[in-house]
Amino acid sequence: MKRARIIYNPTSGREAVRRELPEILQRFEQAGYETSTHATVGEGDATKAARLAVERSFDLVVAAGGDGTINEVVHGIAEHEFRPKVGIIPVGTTNDFARAICVPRNVKGAVDVILDGYSKEIDIGRVNDHHFINIAGGGKLTELTYEVPSKLKTMIGQLAYYLKGVEMLPSIRPTYVQIEYDGKWFEGEVMVFLVSNTNSIGGLEKLAPDALMDDGMFDLLIIKKVNIGELIRLASLAMKGNHINDPNVIYTTANRIKVHTDEKMQLNIDGEFGGLLPGEFVNLYRHLEFYVPRGRWENEDSQC
Numbered sequence: 001m002k003r004a005r006i007i008y009n010p011t012s013g014r015e016a017v018r019r020e021l022p023e024i025l026q027r028f029e030q031a032g033y034e035t036s037t038h039a040t041v042g043e044g045d046a047t048k049a050a051r052l053a054v055e056r057s058f059d060l061v062v063a064a065g066g067d068g069t070i071n072e073v074v075h076g077i078a079e080h081e082f083r084p085k086v087g088i089i090p091v092g093t094t095n096d097f098a099r100a101i102c103v104p105r106n107v108k109g110a111v112d113v114i115l116d117g118y119s120k121e122i123d124i125g126r127v128n129d130h131h132f133i134n135i136a137g138g139g140k141l142t143e144l145t146y147e148v149p150s151k152l153k154t155m156i157g158q159l160a161y162y163l164k165g166v167e168m169l170p171s172i173r174p175t176y177v178q179i180e181y182d183g184k185w186f187e188g189e190v191m192v193f194l195v196s197n198t199n200s201i202g203g204l205e206k207l208a209p210d211a212l213m214d215d216g217m218f219d220l221l222i223i224k225k226v227n228i229g230e231l232i233r234l235a236s237l238a239m240k241g242n243h244i245n246d247p248n249v250i251y252t253t254a255n256r257i258k259v260h261t262d263e264k265m266q267l268n269i270d271g272e273f274g275g276l277l278p279g280e281f282v283n284l285y286r287h288l289e290f291y292v293p294r295g296r297w298e299n300e301d302s303q304c
């Protein structure tokens with residue numbers, strides 16, 4: 001009998017997964033999985049639980065939570081030689097990764113996808129000792145993701161991030177960085193740099209519009225030093241993906257990216273604090289197999 005381990009964050013998003021757990025378990029059991037669960041208790045716990053699931057040879061590991069929980073589960077699995085397949089039940093606030101791989105952002109639809117049994121190998125990113133699924137980066141602008149209080153996120157969802165962004169705008173300062181990407185070189189002041197694995201970041205689906213998830217390449221986006229007015233203009237262009245040809249923006253693909261700075265610059269990994277730079281970003285080609293909707297993912301023009 002196949003064995004599934006469901007690792008869930010009981011506090012994610014609007015706390016949906018806790019309510020629906022009995023039904024989720026029943027559906028996995030009916031589909032032939034011997035299923036057990038682990039409720040996370042705090043930071044790093046999903047990683048430990050995922051490592052344990054690998055050691056105990058589970059066939060399937062399901063991450064139920066927001067992008068933070070999925071990141072932790074991926075981190076716990078990615079370092080092993082034998083890597084079980086991964087299913088996701090997105091019940092977080094923004095659910096960027098689910099958006100990117102077309103998994104429905106409701107419990108029933110997400111469970112349908114996993115139990116349908118269609119999976120795809122997907123790239124993931126590594127920087128220093130961390131892994132990431134969506135995006136890593138640095139610059140004051142990225143720091144808003146961990147300044148949004150969890151209670152506020154539960155109450156008003158994604159709007160909480162935008163409110164924080166507006167609040168932080170006047171305090172955003174550029175940082176002097178050196179970035180080496182696949183043999184090319186950038187040196188100068190930047191507002192933000194983003195290393196993206198998916199095209200869905202912070203709910204903005206056009207920020208890295210060309211990002212593919214199984215090509216072994218990141219999309220690198222650098223926004224050079226600009227004033228606040230320019231930054232607001234670029235942000236509004238980014239809503240439609242029209243920022244990428246702007247002279248203040250570098251947008252390119254790369255497999256390996258090294259970032260160095262003499263200033264103190266925080267590294268943001270999938271929306272969480274990931275230590276300080278410098279960092280070397282490496283794309284791990286088709287490293288993990290995720291359950292995705294049959295058909296829909298194959299068609300390049302399809303919108304999730």
Ligand SMILES: Nc1ncnc2c1ncn2[C@@H]1O[C@H](COP(=O)(O)OP(=O)(O)OP(=O)(O)O)[C@@H](O)[C@H]1O
Pocket residue numbers: 009010011012013014040041042043044045064065066067068069070072091092093094095096153271272
């Ligand atoms: N029982 C818990 N109580 C409080 N925090 C927890 C608990 N379990 C895990 N966490 C922490 O919560 C973090 C964020 O959770 P997660 O990403 O699942 O939900 P979210 O913040 O609602 O969604 P999103 O990442 O989409 O904003 C995790 O990275 C983990 O460190």
